[in-house]
Amino acid sequence: GRLPQGVEWAVHACLVLALLRPDEQLxxxxxAELFDLPPAYLAKVMQDLAVAGVVVSASGRxxxxxxxAAPGELTVGRVVRATGLAEALFVCTxxxxxxxxxxxxxxCRTPCAxxxxxxRAEMAYxxxxxxxSLADLPVPGGRAAAEQWLTAHVHRVKERS
Amino acid sequence: GRLPQGVEWAVHACLVLALLRPDEQLxxxxxAELFDLPPAYLAKVMQDLAVAGVVVSASGRxxxxxxxAAPGELTVGRVVRATGLAEALFVCTxxxxxxxxxxxxxxCRTPCAxxxxxxRAEMAYxxxxxxxSLADLPVPGGRAAAEQWLTAHVHRVKERS
Ligand code: FES
Ligand code: FES
Numbered sequence: 543g544r545l546p547q548g549v550e551w552a553v554h555a556c557l558v559l560a561l562l563r564p565d566e567q568l569x570x571x572x573x574a575e576l577f578d579l580p581p582a583y584l585a586k587v588m589q590d591l592a593v594a595g596v597v598v599s600a601s602g603r604x605x606x607x608x609x610x611a612a613p614g615e616l617t618v619g620r621v622v623r624a625t626g627l628a629e630a631l632f633v634c635t636x637x638x639x640x641x642x643x644x645x646x647x648x649x650c651r652t653p654c655a656x657x658x659x660x661x662r663a664e665m666a667y668x669x670x671x672x673x674x675s676l677a678d679l680p681v682p683g684g685r686a687a688a689e690q691w692l693t694a695h696v697h698r699v700k701e702r703s
Numbered sequence: 704g705r706l707p708q709g710v711e712w713a714v715h716a717c718l719v720l721a722l723l724r725p726d727e728q729l730x731x732x733x734x735a736e737l738f739d740l741p742p743a744y745l746a747k748v749m750q751d752l753a754v755a756g757v758v759v760s761a762s763g764r765x766x767x768x769x770x771x772a773a774p775g776e777l778t779v780g781r782v783v784r785a786t787g788l789a790e791a792l793f794v795c796t797x798x799x800x801x802x803x804x805x806x807x808x809x810x811c812r813t814p815c816a817x818x819x820x821x822x823r824a825e826m827a828y829x830x831x832x833x834x835x836s837l838a839d840l841p842v843p844g845g846r847a848a849a850e851q852w853l854t855a856h857v858h859r860v861k862e863r864s
Contacts, residue, residue, distance in 0.1 A: 549792075
């Protein structure tokens with residue numbers, strides 16, 4: 543399942559990756575060290591981000607994570623969606639079609655009023671998050687400290703695959 | 704943990720309870736039958752609603768659930784909050800205070816920028832849901848069918864505890 547703190551981890555990780563130069567990537571193990579998090583759990587969150595195209599993961603000796611686009615082009619909304627927001631917010635299992643008072647197939651041709659209001663709320667939620675990019679947020683512990691730490695731990699790549 | 708479909712079940716159940724007269728209550732077992740749901744899982748959702756003061760549960764031979772207030776006074780937002788929305792949306796574990804680049808206690812006196820934007824989104828989400836009451840939504844399978852079924856299955860109480 544989805545980690546409750548997955549969003550927090552994902553956004554904080556992306557804010558650090560936003561400090562990397564184009565030829566740099568950060569190994570998963572280092573990212574876990576930076577936040578003192580269990581590597582296996584963080585890896586799951588990062589994998590979701592990779593599947594959603596928010597980060598790119600390069601394997602091998604010089605492998606690691608980097609953002610898939612410039613920080614100003616990646617919204618918090620995209621990061622949050624990647625962590626499985628929709629499933630966490632609301633799931634419609636067409637309950638209206640069950641039991642002795644079930645809605646008819648005809649009635650079910652239009653979306654359920656409950657699902658409709660839930661989707662409207664989800665859109666309002668994402669609208670706030672889509673208006674904020676990774677470039678709009680400060681690095682919580684301070685940019686200088688993070689950059690210094692990164693200098694000692696990033697991998698530099700000669701060639702981009 | 705929280706059921707992903709908890710919100711759907713909770714709102715649909717409340718829409719049916721909204722049809723009860725002041726002296727009626729619906730046994731938990733009947734509610735599960737109405738939606739053809741596993742009673743134990745639905746009971747968990749209804750318990751959350753009771754704890755949040757959205758429904759009232761009376762025990763005993765004539766026991767059952769009813770809404771804690773008039774349908775027009777109970778918003779969808781209240782029902783959704785009751786199912787553990789906040790934990791599902793976002794949990795801050797103060798990750799900024801961890802690891803080699805941790806924010807200082809001084810930096811942590813103000814809320815984290817990540818938590819702040821997440822809270823703003825949550826407020827926009829709830830604002831939509833708080834503008835809709837149970838009286839604003841139709842009963843998905845139709846009011847007539849539900850009222851007829853209820854007539855045969857509600858408990859009538861002489862006295863209110
Ligand atoms: S049937 Fe799924 S929300 Fe109504
Ligand atoms: S420390 Fe929790 S959101 Fe930033």
